Amino acid sequence: xxxxxxxxxxxxxxxxxxKQVVDKKDVPVHKHTIWYYLGGMTLFLFIVQFxxxxxxxFYYKPSAEEAFESVQYIMNEVYFGWLIHNIHSWASNLLxxxxxxxxxxxxFLRAYRKPREVTWISGVILLFIALGFGFxxxxxxxxxxxxxxxxxxxxxxxxxxxIGQWLLEFLRGGPDIxxxxxxxxxxxxxxxxxxxxxxxxxxxxxxxxxxxxxxxPQIEPNGSMKFYPDFLLRDAVGWLIAIGILAAxxxxxxxxxxxxxxxxxxxxxxxxxxxxxxxxxxxxxxxxATIGPIAGDILGxxxxxxxxxxxxxxxxxxxxxxxxxxxxxxxxxxxxVIIFIIAxxxxxxxx
Amino acid sequence: MNRRKFTDWLxxxxxxxxxASILYPIIRYFQPPEVAEGTAxxxxxxxxDELAVDEYKIFRFGTRPGILIRIxxxxxxxxxxxxxxxxxxxxxxxxxxxxxxxxxxxxxxLSGRNVSGPPPRPLEEYQINVVGETVYVSRT
Ligand code: HEM
Ligand code: FES
Numbered sequence: 001x002x003x004x005x006x007x008x009x010x011x012x013x014x015x016x017x018x019k020q021v022v023d024k025k026d027v028p029v030h031k032h033t034i035w036y037y038l039g040g041m042t043l044f045l046f047i048v049q050f051x052x053x054x055x056x057x058f059y060y061k062p063s064a065e066e067a068f069e070s071v072q073y074i075m076n077e078v079y080f081g082w083l084i085h086n087i088h089s090w091a092s093n094l095l096x097x098x099x100x101x102x103x104x105x106x107x108f109l110r111a112y113r114k115p116r117e118v119t120w121i122s123g124v125i126l127l128f129i130a131l132g133f134g135f136x137x138x139x140x141x142x143x144x145x146x147x148x149x150x151x152x153x154x155x156x157x158x159x160x161x162x163i164g165q166w167l168l169e170f171l172r173g174g175p176d177i178x179x180x181x182x183x184x185x186x187x188x189x190x191x192x193x194x195x196x197x198x199x200x201x202x203x204x205x206x207x208x209x210x211x212x213x214x215x216x217p218q219i220e221p222n223g224s225m226k227f228y229p230d231f232l233l234r235d236a237v238g239w240l241i242a243i244g245i246l247a248a249x250x251x252x253x254x255x256x257x258x259x260x261x262x263x264x265x266x267x268x269x270x271x272x273x274x275x276x277x278x279x280x281x282x283x284x285x286x287x288x289a290t291i292g293p294i295a296g297d298i299l300g301x302x303x304x305x306x307x308x309x310x311x312x313x314x315x316x317x318x319x320x321x322x323x324x325x326x327x328x329x330x331x332x333x334x335x336x337v338i339i340f341i342i343a344x345x346x347x348x349x350x351x
Numbered sequence: 352m353n354r355r356k357f358t359d360w361l362x363x364x365x366x367x368x369x370x371a372s373i374l375y376p377i378i379r380y381f382q383p384p385e386v387a388e389g390t391a392x393x394x395x396x397x398x399x400d401e402l403a404v405d406e407y408k409i410f411r412f413g414t415r416p417g418i419l420i421r422i423x424x425x426x427x428x429x430x431x432x433x434x435x436x437x438x439x440x441x442x443x444x445x446x447x448x449x450x451x452x453x454x455x456x457x458x459x460x461l462s463g464r465n466v467s468g469p470p471p472r473p474l475e476e477y478q479i480n481v482v483g484e485t486v487y488v489s490r491t
Binding site: 148151152154155166170173174176177180263264266267270271285287289290295 | 381382383386409410411414415416418432434436437438439440441442452453454455456465468469470471
């Protein structure tokens with residue numbers, strides 16, 4: 001019976017084609033193989049976000065009047081609401097940390113070199129999508145901290161040359177942060193970004209599959225392992241550990257909701273964005289009002305914008321990687337940028 | 352140019368208005384319609400017994416917040432409360448006798464001038480009229 005159901009399905013769905021692909025796929029083994037697990041871990045955390053996010057949608061109410069109370073309700077009344085809410089918050093933070101690590105490891109192993117440019121570019125877009133999830137999600141509970149952090153963040157978007165004003169009103173749904181902003185962020189968070197994410201993750205994984213795993217220049221692999229079952233099982237162990245860590249964090253360190261946003265109350269001290277935006281927030285805080293002829297915040301936004309474009313273009317800036325030659329300049333630029341970001345983040349958190 | 356090439360070219364050209372007529376409404380849709388700004392140029396911001404000397408409140412001026420400070424027994428000052436840096440709402444610090452923005456430590460003096468921190472411009476100042484027990488704030 002089981003046999004014949006399988007045969008019936010196989011004839012139609014043609015599993016053997018997938019099997020052929022999977023059987024052929026293997027992963028090179030060398031001293032840097034461990035980094036190959038980070039992409040899969042990111043993907044897993046995204047799945048956690050999709051599942052918990054869908055659950056939150058059953059009770060969350062996207063309006064300025066009700067959002068805060070609905071989140072309170074989820075946290076205090078709904079069975080296991082606290083768990084779902086806290087896992088969603090914690091996983092979003094871990095996810096950003098893991099994507100960034102994934103990117104940093106790919107950067108230093110120079111896996112972006114030809115023919116993996118599209119893998120890298122789709123990866124950077126996925127990073128921006130992940131940051132977009134974080135930025136829009138932060139406002140959804142409609143609390144005081146997020147309200148003003150979002151005022152600051154969207155006003156920064158307003159400093160973008162030429163399209164700034166349009167962008168600001170696009171994000172806020174008007175000149176100020178109101179219930180209209182919340183509606184927009186909600187639509188972006190639960191529908192637009194997930195759709196974009198799926199498109200780019202398919203492209204990303206298709207590229208990874210098409211090219212196989214990259215072996216860093218000057219590394220001789222000592223053999224390889226089968227993707228299925230050897231690599232995937234190790235992945236799965238990591239994911240199980242991740243579930244454990246998430247549950248523990250959710251239970252031991254719940255996220256504070258704070259006070260409900262009030263558009264007619266002064267900003268309380270301690271306004272801050274999520275930690276992964278802190279370096280930009282801090283940079284804007286310490287930049288003077290004007291630097292020479294330009295406004296400080298415009299300069300800051302332009303510099304970060306150029307940084308983002310350079311990040312996308314890395315595969316084309318490092319032509320030496322293609323020929324397996326070292327590129328110490330790029331490596332050191334990378335190290336300096338990372339130190340700068342870490343230093344600004346710590347400074348901002350302590351400030 | 353033969354007929355086939357010509358129709359080919361025509362079809363490609365036609366895709367531009369087609370794309371534009373789909374995209375334009377979408378882009379416009381994202382832009383919220385103008386909200387009629389509260390046309391009121393004067394609001395009742397507070398009553399006289401509401402604020403003691405050195406106290407302040409945030410009041411609504413149309414859709415925007417304003418800040419009203421009682422700086423002495425019979426002197427008030429009022430400004431737009433939206434920080435000129437990145438839009439946080441400012442507050443009055445009686446320890447410094449200054450207007451302070453918590454977001455990035457911006458300071459304004461009691462004339463609304465940006466004196467330290469990142470704010471690039473002074474706060475817009477409003478006129479005060481105390482009539483009987485009511486403090487009216489107006490802008491020109
Ligand atoms: C945000 C979600 C992301 C997901 C879900 C994801 C997922 C994955 C997965 C499953 C792999 C294969 C296993 C591995 O090498 O770890 C991979 C590889 C790769 N990813 Fe990502 N990734 C994401 C973001 C990024 C970012 C931000 C970058 C860099 C800008 C990036 C660049 C790459 C590259 C170049 C590879 C190929 C590595 C190699 O062949 O050695 N990815 N990704
Ligand atoms: S928003 Fe007021 S100092 Fe930055």
